[in-house]
Amino acid sequence: MQKGLKTRKSQRFVILVGALASLSVAIFLVLFALGGDSLSLFLQPSSVKEKQALGELKANQKFRLGGLVESGSFTRLEDGLTYTFKITDCASTINVSYKGILPDLFREGQGVVTEGALTADNIFIAETVLAKHDENYAPPGTIPVNAEACSHPATEAYSS
């Protein structure tokens, strides 16, 4: 046996220890990171209200808000860059404000996912707005919880 070469057993042992160490450090840090800001809840207006009532939603806590853009709620402010609209799940609604350029597929009555936080006076300040990509597809989080009560033409608008 040459110097510096270990036996097969110890070689395997070293590799195994290295792999396990790397994996466990990664998993530990992943769990640590998953607890923080990187994890955002995906809520619809009704569940936002529920969480607020229970005191589970802190002010300025980031989360994703999904639902339909309520028909007739869309306005553009004087500065030309800020938009306000309501997101509804046909059971309750939340006022949303967004500064920026809205995505191409953004429409009243359509599904939308926004990311941001609620202010103290219950306005959701969205940092990003995602509209669905494809007319055949509604993101699961935007299908209203109370779909029967919906008067919004969620699909009518585009079906040819």
Add this chain to the structure above:
Amino acid sequence: MIAEIGHFALILALVFACSGVIVSHLGAMANNEAIMQRTVGFSFAQFIMALASFAALMYSYIISDFSVLNVAANSHSLKPLLYKISGTWGNHEGSMLFWVLILTLFGAAVAFGKSLPLRFKARVLGVQSLLILGFLLFILLTSNPFERLLPAALEGNGLNPLLQDPGLAFHPPMLYMGYVGLSVAFSFSIAALIEGEITPMWARWVRPWTLVAWTFLTGGIALGSWWAYYELGWGGWWFWDPAENASFMPWLAATALLHSAIVVEKRDALKSWTILLAIVAFSLSLLGTFLIRSGVMTSVHAFAVDPERGIFILGFLAFVIGGAFSLYAWRAPKLAPSGLFGLVSRESALILNNILLSTFTAVVLIGTLYPLFYEASTGSQISVGPPFFEFGTRLLMTPLIVALGMAPILAWKRGRLSKAFQITIPAAIVALAVFVLTIWSDINGLIMTGLGLGLASWLVVAIFLDLAQKTQLFKTPSRAFKRLWNLPRATFGMHFAHFGLAIILFGITISEAWTSEKLAFMAPGQSEQVGPFTYQFDSVMPFAGPNYTGIRAQFTVIKDGVTIATLLPEDRVYTDPVTNTTEAGIYPLPSGDLYAVIGESGSGGRWSVRLYFKPFISGLWLGAGLMMIGGILSLSDRRLRLGAPAGKKQSAPKIQKPAKAEV
């Protein structure tokens, strides 16, 4: 008629796939050469039938045959020809057919090769046929692209305009070549497990296929990210979206596989690990397909959703992955034990690479699947955002890149760390200087920026030092060029790919840290200052394309009184279906991209616009291009050249002693 021929060809392909599975394994079991030879024919037949079927579908698209449901649902007579053709694979059914076509293409390519022993080839083709069989069943049972529509539609529904784009026309084919290319590595692994033997020759056969898959996967991911960058109009290029992760995970696994296969080839070690990686890499491709096609993930990319398909893919996934792992658990311990090597050696460095890349794959996998488990256990939905993935990336890529700088210098079997340190000292000094300068200059002096730039510089200088050392540039400079010329192509391939990584890292770090962005509401005639550039808003004009109308804005970009570029961002309205898309106006300068997006008009003839200067963002695509060149160079290395005559080299025993100069 043509559609029926396509359908029939598909059924014939199924028959040939069935025969391929049965005949190959029977032949191998009976060790009957004549029977095994048949398998080759079946593989060609599968390919020809899949090709005929795909051609039939493409023909239906080109002539806009709206009596075919798939064409009516996804095409339109006014669409430009390119998008009629790309529409063939731009939908669920067509893309699955394309998937099968590539599976059979790779199968036929393996069958065509002359270097494999017949028995092993039969086994490989048998496994490949099994995969083809599974996908054909899936198409025929749940997603038949040739279903007729009665009565025929007068006009098609049109293709999603976001997909009517040259970048996205070729993004799926490249990605699929990558995904499916990994099936070959998978089939080789399963065949090796069945045969119970892995030789360095095995690695030499598998590596080119993995390289092909990896190169295409790299290109596919880069194209997708480029498309997102200019088409979605957010200036972003990667969102850690489940669909993106689904392509990134197989890429990471394939990268690990490329490296571990080198160890098998050179040193006859890490054999069972490499087999495992090949299985995992293809399993991740399948998993990605499942995640996207079944609609279990909230993704902005998702296709139309059908639970029946999801269940079929899940079943197939369970069969392939479960079967492969069971076989692995049963057979892997019987493989001949691996070669020995010291703790400090090229082998160890490659193992470190593998450990980090696999951990990274696992982290991405956890982040992608976590919302699923969370929803199943608590009932509420969450999303795992970019901070998580970015954290994981930094954590794992930092040691990877540090090791990457030194690994090529270490010798096989037993290296000397002190020597590697000695050679890379200049690189370390440069990296440290860059790090300190970045922090000190305090322009945007984040530690992460310094770290990114430091690591990228470390890698670039270390690559140069390795080449300098291999060519003895500092000892006998006059002969260095000749030595450089004589280095094996694989060495160039490696350095190109690693250099590409450094360039990507530069691109990410610089563009993240120094992007200037302005959101404005302005009228033609006004101008805005973005970083060192003045964006002058000239005009907005209506215009019409083949199947859309829209507006086109014109911005003139001025720096120090000199006009340097004109940007023409567009907002298009497509007919059928009526949809808006934004086309960013981009002008790449060597120092970075000028980028403008036009939004909506408002009061006073003003428009909302988004203006950016993104320094060195082209580094991302340049780096990906370098990686692909690296892959191709490696592929052209004499050792791997496909179908190269074996010549006088009585190959098998010789490979045991790797030539020192080669990588």
